[in-house]
Amino acid sequence: MITINKILNWYFNKKSLPYWCMLLLDALILFISGIFSFWLYRKTNLLIEDRFQVFYTMLVFTLFGCIGFRMFRTYSGIVRYSSFVDLSRVAYGNLLAMALSFGYTLLIHCRGFNDFAVFNKTEILLTFVIATVLMWAIRILVKNLYNIAITDKGAMRVLIFGALKGGVGLAKNINTERPKRFNLRGFISHDSRAHQIQLMGLNVYHISDDLEEIIKHEGIGGILVSPLRVKEFRDDTALQDRLIKAGCKIFMAESAKEMDEIEMTEDDIQRMQLREVQVEDLLPRQEIKVDMDSVGALLKGKTVLITGSAGSIGSQMVRQIAIYKPAKMVLIDQAETPEHDIRLMMAHDYPNVDAETIVTSICKADRMEQIFETYKPDYVFHAAAYKHVPMMENNPSEAVQNNIYGTKVIADLSVKYGVKKFVMVSTDKAVNPTNVMGCSKRICEIYVQSLNNSQAVTQFVTTRFGNVLGSNGSVIPLFREQIKNGGPVTVTDERIVRFFMLIPEACKLVLEAGTKGHGGEIFVFDMGKPVKIADLAKRMIALSGAKNVEIKFTGLRPGEKLYEEVLNELEGTKPSFHEKIRIAEVREYDYQEVNKEICELIDLSKQYDDMATVAKMKHIVPEYKSNNSVYEKLDGCAAEPQDER
Template sequence: MKISNLNGTPDLHHEPGSDLFLSDAVVAGLPGPDTEDEQGQLGGNHLSRFVTLLVFHIAVLSLAYFLSFELRFDGDIPEYIQRVFFKTLPGVVLIQILSLRLLGGFYGWWRSVSFADLVALGRAVLVAIVLILVADVLFFPWLLIPRSVVLIDGALTIIFLGALRSLWRFTREHLFRYVGVDPAQRSFVVGAGLVGERFIQQLHSHPELGLHVVGVLDDNPRFRGSFLAGVPVIGRVSQAIDLAQIHNVRHLLIMSNSLPGKRVRDLVKKCHGEHIDVKMIPSVDEILGGAFQMRIRDVEIEDLLKREPVQLDRVAIGEMLRGKRVLVTGAGGSIGSEICRQVLKEEADLLILVDRTENNLFRIEQEIRRCRATVPIVASMADVCDLAQLRPLFEQYAPEIVFHAAAHKHVPLMELHPGRAVANNILGTKVVADLAAEHRVDRFVLISTDKAVQPTSVMGASKQLAERYVHSLGQLSNSTAFIVVRFGNVLASDGSVVPIFQEQIRRGGPVTITHREMVRFFMTIPEASQLVLQAAAIGSGSEIFVLDMGEPVKIVDLAREMIRLSGHTSDSIKIEEIGMRPGEKLYEELFAEEEEVLDTSHPRIHACYQRFFDVDEVERTIAELAQSVYDPREVILRKLSEAVPEFSQERELVGANFLSQSEPIAQLANQSENGSPS
């Protein structure tokens, strides 16, 4: 892979989406690939480095062996002992070389030495001592090697090699760090800690990356005045711009999860004005999450909206999922696929993937198989509306937990095709929920949306009826815990506002919004999925849980931030207001007025309680809607309004003139606000 320096052309921005890669295992201090050998092979000098190391070790080991005799005999070595030295020197050095090579004692010379390297060195020397003593006693007793000499030799070997490695590290980190450094390579790291220290060590060892860290910023006072890999912690994050000007810094490297999204937004905005490049470093959670490579990456919109990391009760989630058979509908969608990834971490007994979209199902199945997950998986291309397709899955695999994430979510498309919203979102939910009750599933979890509250769209009304049916089942069921989890928009889901804006920016604009005052709640896909699992673990049945979405975000502000992150200005990429369309609201609500809101054991999960819905009445309503799935659009809208009183029918119908505009229907739908999770 080609890695470009920052001080020339091409630079870090020479390709959209380009990243700089380092071994995630090395940065995290975990067992990883043979970094030294890999670098040597890439540079074509692996053999020369090995020969250099071999000659160096032979010289140091020979010196240590000679000095061990000198120390043992106080500098007056008898003549016959001198003969023992010369006879045994080749064999002793050979055993030590082999032990060092096989047990990792050779590694680490071309990068910063770590405690793990010193442990490997000590282990290799200890094994060599044992082998030498065994060989002396069993095979060459006539050589008469003083055993104290062998022990002294081992101690000297550890001291010499350890000291030389430490000296090499000090030389690289302190004496030669800024030799020939271009000012354009000077960088700050935001966030002190173990991963930050490992990361800085790797940058010192890889000058080809073109980044030289001259200071660390952290708000924790305990780090003030300390050093990370020889780099001083020089101030607080709020001082970043002032300190960058003092130290002539051109790059800011932010540890992911070290700052909340609002502070990242403010920092990016200030750095943009000072022409300081900002990039993100994955956190230890991301590194340990299974990705083979970690990357220094550009700041993404998720970083600007990120909140404090979710603290999960892993014990409760593990108890819920471990050894259980889990079925996920909509498994290929944004939320469904992430729930599958989270379930894999909890050692479930079986994971059943259900999705009617061939490509989505294939993609998530292949991803899971590439991970070599120990959890067996079953991929079934089935439609949640088709009882005949789903029943065999329940009969054959007997799922114990069901996450129902399958849904139609795009607001304008559902306005055009309300029959599909009724069929998939209402009837599909009823089919899966009824099967869960029939087969006495432990937990059934419905993924819902804030658009179900005071709905003005077909999609929102259909999801409210789905909520109502699941809630009514939960009030009667003694065997299955029926749980609803409601939340707002998720970033970067299929068809959501983020990828739409990205595509519009890529085309050169304009970025289209429907109203400058429109606001939405946003949450990242992993955060939403983790909280869904937490809510499922908390729930005992018949609850509607609502996730804490944080502060609402203006869509126009989101557009401005994305334009700025792409390297453009408001002059080069225009924002165009195209007007609200049927089904859209200026703002979304998480709770209905009549709902009672209570806290739960988790600070980001709230519970709301509705009035009792008679399941028979809800079933009659759904049955009437089922009869109208293929009726004219106006008939379905009227019946939805009768079933959901809050659903407003005072909306302009999308007629032929509207559909004849230049944009195709699919694009028309995609340019709306972000839909509910799928």
């Protein structure tokens, strides 16, 4: 049996009507409206007697109508996509036609033309009111029928979080999507003013309502978060858990996790693309504002060298610096394929920036010297490092040779070739280190800080922060793969917590701290609230919709902490130029002594005696106490287990 829906689908799947058809329809509506108005006032017998005069008059009125339609292009839009703007054009077009008709009526009345009927003012006004209403009705009817026709049975029923701010723009966005993915059934709001009202003909629910029952009753499958309510939603983890447990998928705009929410308009929202969120989009964190214009002013026209340019942090710094058109960018990484990707990205996204992509190791002193001599960089951003704790715990000599010796090579060459500023990317694992990797980074910090105090050519600045979301080898991609494979999801300890920050935010802070620092500082970033890794795993499983995926606790890995710190017990901080950046007050070291100790460590590492190498590292950094590691014996006694903080 042919249903109404099938007929509507057949009709609306055809191409839109030609413009002249809509113009003809509007003209016909105006013509009939005039005859109806005349009949309403003069009755049938007079209409029959003056039928030719009425006919001629309405032809003239219709001509005036066509002039108005042409002036305001009332027929140019596609009827099924009609908006308030289209309805306004119809009104303006008819208003112009009515004005012309009044003038025409006055003219024929004065001249005494008998071939035309003389409409009074009320009849003319009524004609155009009826015509306008009918034209509006046709457009609204077609639009509603179209919405019914294209509402795919497979479209997900959704609620929008954020009613009074951004919700309407998002609703218009999803209603114009083709094919239609979402079927809007209402709104959710924190705002008490929105409680028990309707918006766009749909209910607005308050977060205090029984959302679980509403979701079940309405068959809701997803929640769309208004781009102007992202922070509010992200901070309300209790609401997130309620919605996720109710079986809802959560969708945000493509750029919601990085956008400047304050400057967005309703038009911006309507152009956005929605995607299902990842767990990193929902982690509670505060928006970080950085004065990138002042950073750009310092880097514009300069030669900038970046080590580790193909890594998570390095590649993001490449993108952020390239925006400000430095004179030249020298990009160094030993990973060939990722570095090739950076070369392609620069050629495609920043073709006007002179970029030299070089595949080599920072440990090759002669090659590094050639690069510095050739390009003479003004700024050096040093992000290259081995960073995986378990790998470096098993390969301490490589940690020394790459992290420490590589840093020494780049730092020494920076002084030799007159680099203005050297910015080193460090880690919170350098604080009270419990593993080889963290200790190697602390030794790097000590070296560049002592070198800063021993000369006046180059300013050395260190930035220290925790984990970045989405970095290569981070826990989130690992969990995602484990969930995809059906589990188990492996967490080392139920109590373990970590700080997280978005890569773009971390890099902006690095750039601001690096360019505004005066030399010798260790800048510490405010990482926000720590996240319990076990809770992170649970949320990722729930978001994925996977069933029967268990979490397996495997025990702390060698050198791993339950928690990370950004300061040790002897360090304090003082404020800086940015509320999210503090300056660590750390012990200062004599360069000659530090250089001697580090040279001895580097020489020792070439013997590949792990115990001897780590023992020397502990000598340089006395606060380095191994945890869950074979190197605990070097501390004189087994390390005491950490309490959760």
